[in-house]
Amino acid sequence: MKRFALAGNPNCGKTTLFNCLTGSTAHVGNWPGVTVDKREGTYKKCAEPISIIDLPGIYSLSPYTPEEVISRNYILDEKPDCVINIVDATNLERNLYLTTQIMEMDVPMVIALNMMDMVEKQGDKIDEKELERRLGIPVVKISALKGTGLTELMEKAFETSSKERKGKTVLEGCEIYHLISDVRIALDGQNVANPLFHAIKLVENDEIEVQMHSTTIKMVDEFKQSFNNELFGTDFEALVADARYKYISKNYSPLMTKKEKGVKLSKSDKADKVLTNKWAGIPIFIVILFAIFHLTFSEDLFYLGSIFSLPTLEDLGVAENFGTALLACFYDGAIFSPGVILFNLMDLITSTVFGWITAGLESLGAAEWALSLIGDGILGGLGGVLSFVPQIIVLLLFLSILEDTGYMARVAFILDRIFRRFGVSGRAFIPMIMGFGCSIPAMVNTRTLADERERTLTLRTIPFFSCGAKLPILTAVAGAVAHILGAGDGSIISFLMYVVGMAVAIVSIILMRSTTQRGEVSPFIMELPAYHAPSFKGLMIHLWDKTKHYVKKVFTIILASTILVWFLSNFNWSWAMTGDINDSILASLGQFVQPLFTPLGFGSQLNAQGWVFVVAAVTGLIAKEEVIATFGTLAAIFATAAPEIAVEGATDVMTMVLGTGITWPALIAFIIFNMTTIPCFAAVAAAKGETPKGKFKWTLLFWVATSYIVSAISYTAITMFASWSLWSILATLGIIIVSVVAVLLIRNYNKKHPVKGVK
Amino acid sequence: MQLIDIIIAVACSLIVLSVVVIAIINKMKGKTSCGCDCANCSGCKSCKNKTSKQNTANK
Structure with missing residues (x-):
């Protein structure tokens, strides 16, 4: 099979073209550096099937970052039958710089003048026939986004691939x-x-x-x-x-x-005047981020319920039936945000369906243990996780819109000024914010960073940007905190937890840059793509991929884990079923490790069932959704065993959590621990793949130490401040003095032992 | 023990076993470790087996 490689500058539309040619749904984003590895697909509309290889974007064939090396090596060593050089026609001069280098290789090539629709829209013209004559290489006008000119391009590439071509250079008149x-x-x-x-x-x-x-x-x-x-x-x-x-x-x-435009600014330029403004840029970004979290988590949309003191359904005297339950998904004393509405609807659907399943099993005469296994174990665990699927989709939808419009690249630019002070360039921000979706692609994306130390510290801090799988932990536990505090809505606590995660990342970067990862910050140069409306199809494909992945995980790993958790929490060491969950294998294992978590507030100070936190945190190492799945299973078992302890207005999970005697500072510490500790197995594997050989153990140690220390400090500090006393003032002063001394010592050491350049 | 109990017990055991066995087989084949679809992943090569990694490194 013939192999055609797609090569070109970052963000010139290679992956869009790849998707069009192969029918793939590879992730496309409106910022440079989305593709960091080569991928293959098949084009079937030529005389014979052709393998299409999508390469990471490169500005030149002198690579600086690992993903640029991949592109260069592929063209040089794998010898594709034809290189399709995609040129962004709106940036002709800069894109042809790479073309002049590919031309120097003895490889058949075709130039695809992409984004011709944009060129024509701007009223510009390109004489492609003359360009073809001067370059001596076939040139085809295309629009990967609109799907125009693709057949002609592939026919031309197929024809060219059978002809031998010798490299030629534009440097013939050069003095060297x-x-x-x-x-x-x-x-x-x-x-x-x-x-x-x-x-x-x-x-x-x-x-x-x-x-x-x-x-x-x-x-x-x-x-x-x-x-x-x-x-x-x-x-x-x-x-x-x-x-x-x-x-x-x-x-x-x-x-x-070019069409005469005078000094008129384009729409993108006008938008950039505001969005990347020196003073307004960062506040606008914070407002956008808050709006995203508000629309995802808030149980009081735009705070209308609080402002106008809207009545609850109970106040209105609405009768309890299915219609009311459906209405309660949208409104109950406040209008819910889209994320919460979808969560409630999903919860209603799962609880109704699960109720039918349990009733069906009862009618078939299933034994008590079988009902417990299906009802408490599997359905309890899966229900807890599945309810959050729509909320995760809403969050990912907003993040994808930011990415597709081109705003994400701007945020990297405006944050560069701040990040640079902390020791990383704005480019590091992109993998970090990708971490809000999933840590794995975010970690792989760190290879776009040229400096090895910057790569290492970015990779280590990515798990602190809570991924979609951690969202259920945040929402559920923040809800319990709000319940204890009587604060009503847990959305602000969820948002604050995201902020805490980012703060931990910044402090970690500062500390690493001053100690183990010392070095200068690499220069940040990034092309800002033009703003454009996100493609509906692209957004849906992206969300479908993520949802498919999440649901697949729920019905495989999490399903198997909930069965195991149910088994371990219903059997004792004599392999007999136990009536008391606190005598189970799981309880004894949890109780054994529990004292280690005492400084974090969810250790020995809790009552007999306090081990549930340790067990949930440990199962979270498999996949973060496991934390809530474990809570769901255990809470259902507790609720079945002792229905009389149910807290009014609280879910089974909340009843179990509150029943452990845990304090709200300890719950905050529990969230922070899960947010900052070792990520899931898959993310650990991705991190290992991106870390230089022999150095991964330090990354693991970093995650364990950070999560433990930060959670312990948070628990201690919040507990002290909650009960303000002379002791808490002295302790605070002590911490400040120790921190200042440590900073001065590190600064002094760094002055005496300066590092030499950027690695 | 009713028939439904036996079905539930067998089904649950099979689920756990198949998830573990498939994970082991995938790992041995050098397939994805994250559960995502490699065809659509921009970083799929990082999860592939050592041989392909070494090949990339050698080039």
Whole structure:
């Protein structure tokens, strides 16, 4: 099967084209760096099936980051039958810079002038026939988004792939061309493939090439000693880049005729004047983030219920029936947010269906243990997790909209000023905010960061940005905190917990940058994509993928785990069923580990059933949804065993939680522990894959230590402040003094032992 | 023990066993460790087996 590689600048539409050609649903985003690894699909509309390889975006073939190396190596080593170079026609000059480098390889290639719909919309024109003649490479106008010109592109690529092509360069008129020519002849003599490309890269002093051709580099170095350019000195990389751009602007750029626009700003520019404003940018971002969380979690939409003191359904004297239960999904003393409405509807559906299942089993004469296994164990556990699916979808929908409109790239830009002070560039923000969806792709995305230390510390802090799977923990436990405090709505507590997660990430970055990951912050250069309305189809595909993944996990790993949890909480060490859950295997294991969590508030200070927190936290290491699934199963067992302890207006989970005698500061500590501790198994595997060999153990230790210390401090501090006393003032002063001394000592050490450059 | 009890016991045991066995088989085959669909994942190669990782590194 023939193989065609899609290569081009970041955010030029490679993955959109890949999806169009192969019918895939690969994730597309309106910011540079979405694709960090190559992926394959098949195009079936040519004379024979063709394998299409989507490569990460690159600005040049001199790579700086791991994902750029992947693209370069693929074109060089895997020798595709044709390279389809996707050029963003709205940025012709910059995109052709990469084209001039791919041209230097002995590989058949076709240029796809993408985003032609945008060019035409702006009233601009490109003479593609003349461009094709001057480049000596077939050029096809396309729009990957609209799906136009794709058949012609593939036909042209198929035709080109059967013809041999020798590399050619635009540097022929350059003052160092004779050196390039000499090196090319030398490499030709050594039977090196793509000699022209390697010769130019050697002259540029490309790190990878220097290592590969240690003998030829001596010849280059000898020449360089006698050479000194007026403008660039002996910086050959800059000299070559300048020569390329000069050639492009002289020969190719005039082929684009721009419509006279005067000084009129585009819509994107106008929006950027406000959204990326030095003073307004960050407050606007905070407001947008708060609005997203409010629309996802709030039980009082726009606080209308509190402002106008709206009556509850009970106040209105509405009769209790299914219609009222349905109405209560939308309103009860306040209008609920879309996230809460969908949560309530899902909860109503699952509880109704599960009720039918249990009733059906009873009518079939199932034994008590079987009813407990299905009703308390499986349905209790799954119900708890499934109810949160719509709420997770709502959160992901808002985050996807931010991503697709192009706002995410702007946020990275505006946060760069702040992040830089803490020791990372704004680019690190993108994987971090991706962590709100799922830690795994976020961790893989860290490979777009050029500096290894920056990569490490970003990867370590990603789990602190609570992923969708942690949302049920936040919402359920925050609800219990609000219940204890009599605060009513737990949405503010949920939002604050997200903020705490981000604060822990920032403090961790500062600490790591001052100690184990010292170094300068790498420069941040990012192309800001034009704003555009998100594609409905794209959003739906993205949400469908996430939902499918989540539901699949619920009905596999979580289903199996709930059965195991039920078994371990109903059997004792004699392998006999126990009537008292506190005598079960699970309880004894939980009670054994429980004292370790005493400084965190959910250890030995709790009553006999306090072990449930430890068990939930440990099962959360498999998947974070497990925490609530375990709570659901255990709460159902407790509720069945002792229905008389039910707290009025509280769910089974809340009744169980409150029944342990836990305090609200300890519940906060429990949330923080789960948010900051080791993420799920899959995320651990992804982190291991992205960490340099032998260093992953430190990352694991970092997560364990951070979660334990931060939770213990939170519990102690909140408990002390809740009961303000002389002791709490002294303790606070003590902590401040110790922190200041530690900071001064670290600063002093860093001044005496400065680090040398960026790795 | 009723027939329904036996069905429930067998079904639950099979669920647990199949989830564990499939996870082990997937791991041995070097398939995804996160449960996502590799075809749509931009980072799928990072989860693949060691051989493909080494190949990438060597290039």
